[in-house]
Amino acid sequence: MAAQIISGTEISKKIREELVNEIETLKQQHNITPGLAAVLVGEDAASKVYVGQKEKACRKLGIDSYRRDLPGDTSEADLLALVAELNKDPRVHGILVQLPLPKHISAERVIYAIDPDKDVDCFHPVNVGKMMIGKARFLPCTPHGIMELLRRSEIPTEGKHAVVVGRSNIVGKPIANLMLQPHPGGNATVTVCHTGSRDLVTYTRMADILIVAVGRPRAITADMVKEGVVVIDVGVNRIGKTPEGKPILAGDVDFDAVREKAAAITPVPGGVGPMTITMLMKNTLKAAKGSL
Numbered sequence: 001m002a003a004q005i006i007s008g009t010e011i012s013k014k015i016r017e018e019l020v021n022e023i024e025t026l027k028q029q030h031n032i033t034p035g036l037a038a039v040l041v042g043e044d045a046a047s048k049v050y051v052g053q054k055e056k057a058c059r060k061l062g063i064d065s066y067r068r069d070l071p072g073d074t075s076e077a078d079l080l081a082l083v084a085e086l087n088k089d090p091r092v093h094g095i096l097v098q099l100p101l102p103k104h105i106s107a108e109r110v111i112y113a114i115d116p117d118k119d120v121d122c123f124h125p126v127n128v129g130k131m132m133i134g135k136a137r138f139l140p141c142t143p144h145g146i147m148e149l150l151r152r153s154e155i156p157t158e159g160k161h162a163v164v165v166g167r168s169n170i171v172g173k174p175i176a177n178l179m180l181q182p183h184p185g186g187n188a189t190v191t192v193c194h195t196g197s198r199d200l201v202t203y204t205r206m207a208d209i210l211i212v213a214v215g216r217p218r219a220i221t222a223d224m225v226k227e228g229v230v231v232i233d234v235g236v237n238r239i240g241k242t243p244e245g246k247p248i249l250a251g252d253v254d255f256d257a258v259r260e261k262a263a264a265i266t267p268v269p270g271g272v273g274p275m276t277i278t279m280l281m282k283n284t285l286k287a288a289k290g291s292l
């Protein structure tokens with residue numbers, strides 16, 4: 001079977017076009033420009049790239065970006081003071097503190113300090129709780145991106161068996177929750193597998209929709225899936241460098257082999273990745289509208 005390739009690049013482009021129009025309308029009708037503050041602590045190379053991509057997306061969409069780069073030895077108190085300042089700043093509708101933070105800073109305390117109305121990552125426990133009970137104000141960016149990929153690719157989810165591999169707070173737990181909510185695009189039967197699961201393959205072979213976020217290159221092989229599965233690959237693993245020094249990326253799924261059995265599959269790169277930043281922009285717009 002030739003799998004449908006679910007292009008996050010294409011779907012993301014379409015959503016960004018919609019956002020540009022909505023942002024323009026907000027400016028014209030209410031004189032409000034959405035603003036996103038991105039805080040980066042330290043010199044982590046991957047985090048620098050991600051924050052740079054978020055800044056660039058803001059510029060392209062007409063969102064004001066307030067980037068704050070702090071040295072790696074910044075104290076937790078100083079970071080909390082910055083968050084408090086951003087909470088008060090009316091130009092800033094969304095705040096994201098890039099994770100991971102240096103070890104001497106408690107990510108939990110910093111996340112708790114962000115005003116839930118500005119928590120565009122949807123990491124604050126108030127927002128996580130609201131999502132759990134189906135009353136979300138924001139949805140977390142990667143899981144929201146996955147839901148949009150499924151919805152816009154017209155993949156039926158109702159009554160399907162969705163198997164999530166990975167139980168992180170950022171992807172596994174929230175996507176499992178969103179897939180089981182009784183709304184269109186959800187209403188699936190959900191199984192969550194993790195490092196403590198025995199006999200993983202028994203579950204992955206039962207999946208109608210397989211969502212993988214484990215952070216190990218090509219961990220899901222063709223023998224682990226059934227014919228006709230829909231595969232969403234959240235992994236972005238650097239497996240080497242090109243002669244020009246560019247990173248070579250692989251997903252958590254053995255794409256070339258699994259696409260032969262799948263009905264639809266996301267590539268890496270160009271699948272879930274572009275959707276995450278697009279959903280961050282969508283949340284920032286939502287936060288700005290919420291400030292009206």
Ligand code: GUN
Pocket residue numbers: 096097098099100121141142170
């Ligand atoms: N680090 C890796 N992914 C994310 C994300 O979605 N948001 C933030 N703030 N940090 C991250």
